[in-house]
Amino acid sequence: MKSNDIDLDNLTFSFTKTRSMYVAKCELGGEWQSGNIVPFDDLQISPAAGVLNYGQGLFEGMKAYKWDNGKIVIFRPEKNAERAARGCSRLSMPKIPANLFLDAAKKVVRDNADYIPNTKQGSLYVRPIIFGSGAGLGVAPSTEYTLVVYVSPVGPYFKGGLSPIRLIVTNDYHRAPLKGTGGVKAIGNYVPGMLPSGLAKKQGYAEVIYLDAAEEKYIEEVGAANFFAIIDGKVITPELTGSILPGVTRESVLYLAHEKMGLNIEERRISVDEALTADEVFCAGTAAIIAPIGSINYQGKEHIFSEGMVGRITKELYDALTAIQFGTEKDEFQWMTEI
Ligand SMILES: *Cc1c(COP(=O)(O)O)cnc(C)c1O
Numbered sequence: 621m622k623s624n625d626i627d628l629d630n631l632t633f634s635f636t637k638t639r640s641m642y643v644a645k646c647e648l649g650g651e652w653q654s655g656n657i658v659p660f661d662d663l664q665i666s667p668a669a670g671v672l673n674y675g676q677g678l679f680e681g682m683k684a685y686k687w688d689n690g691k692i693v694i695f696r697p698e699k700n701a702e703r704a705a706r707g708c709s710r711l712s713m714p715k716i717p718a719n720l721f722l723d724a725a726k727k728v729v730r731d732n733a734d735y736i737p738n739t740k741q742g743s744l745y746v747r748p749i750i751f752g753s754g755a756g757l758g759v760a761p762s763t764e765y766t767l768v769v770y771v772s773p774v775g776p777y778f779k780g781g782l783s784p785i786r787l788i789v790t791n792d793y794h795r796a797p798l799k800g801t802g803g804v805k806a807i808g809n810y811v812p813g814m815l816p817s818g819l820a821k822k823q824g825y826a827e828v829i830y831l832d833a834a835e836e837k838y839i840e841e842v843g844a845a846n847f848f849a850i851i852d853g854k855v856i857t858p859e860l861t862g863s864i865l866p867g868v869t870r871e872s873v874l875y876l877a878h879e880k881m882g883l884n885i886e887e888r889r890i891s892v893d894e895a896l897t898a899d900e901v902f903c904a905g906t907a908a909i910i911a912p913i914g915s916i917n918y919q920g921k922e923h924i925f926s927e928g929m930v931g932r933i934t935k936e937l938y939d940a941l942t943a944i945q946f947g948t949e950k951d952e953f954q955w956m957t958e959i
Pocket of ligand 1: 681805841843844845846865866867868869870904905906907
């Protein structure tokens with residue numbers, strides 16, 4: 621789609637095709653070769669490819685913004701580069717070099733700059749995928765790997781500002797076991813969540829809250845976002861045990877809470893019973909940034925937080941983070957990479 625034909629002022633969080641994408645390749649046992657910008661199009665792939673048969677692949681997600689001063693920036697892409705490299709190792713794929721990952725992201729954003737909405741209207745979602753593209757039959761690492769970076773203009777997750785969401789704790793499904801792949805953005809982690817998430821949505825909930833697979837007692841995550849509870853002014857989030865995805869937003873929220881707002885932070889296990897006593901709860905991730913949680917259904921009972929409104933500390937954290945991302949305040953921690 622031509623950028624002129626897209627209504628950049630009325631975007632939702634959905635996929636819109638743009639001009640181009642970036643493609644790079646790597647042979648098993650070799651080095652990643654720098655790739656190229658090519659027109660956005662379907663890929664050609666062997667039916668015997670590792671990704672199609674065994675799910676050998678991962679994805680990343682970042683946002684690029686077009687500030688009012690015309691600068692184009694990406695939020696902490698080096699963090700995503702690091703995480704992608706860790707994911708490659710876990711999934712037996714050749715480690716993507718940070719410079720190649722960052723160069724690819726910047727080139728695609730630059731080439732599709734006319735698709736970026738103004739900051740108030742949204743952002744350009746940057747989606748790198750790395751997968752086994754070589755043909756093979758046995759369950760073994762693919763013989764060839766492909767990095768594709770594509771982008772899509774997206775609208776704000778919440779039209780008309782922050783609005784608290786309703787969640788439900790699932791006792792029927794787990795997202796990730798200990799010592800599995802929950803700590804990396806393996807593509808195979810996400811399909812299993814579609815059924816519980818779909819069931820929750822049918823009942824009017826925005827997402828499910830997953831408990832730990834070993835004891836079914838501690839909160840892990842909210843769909844594909846990290847969980848936070850504010851108790852007595854402390855900002856508490858589940859510690860990274862290996863089954864929880866280390867979110868870039870999660871880390872940024874903890875950093876801002878401690879360094880900028882002077883709040884105590886705790887990374888530790890948090891039982892669902894304790895979470896239900898919290899003064900405020902929210903979840904955090906690239907797509908929604910920060911989503912206040914208005915209520916949690918646990919074992920058939922609805923628990924309301926902050927009287928169903930946006931909590932004070934939640935709002936302060938949202939304002940502090942978005943001020944940096946949207947360029948309305950000084951980028952004091954050098955989180956924004958200009959392209
Ligand atoms: C991507 C993701 C997050 C959020 O990570 P960000 O880096 O903040 O976008 C949280 N949980 C899961 C399971 C995810 O896939």
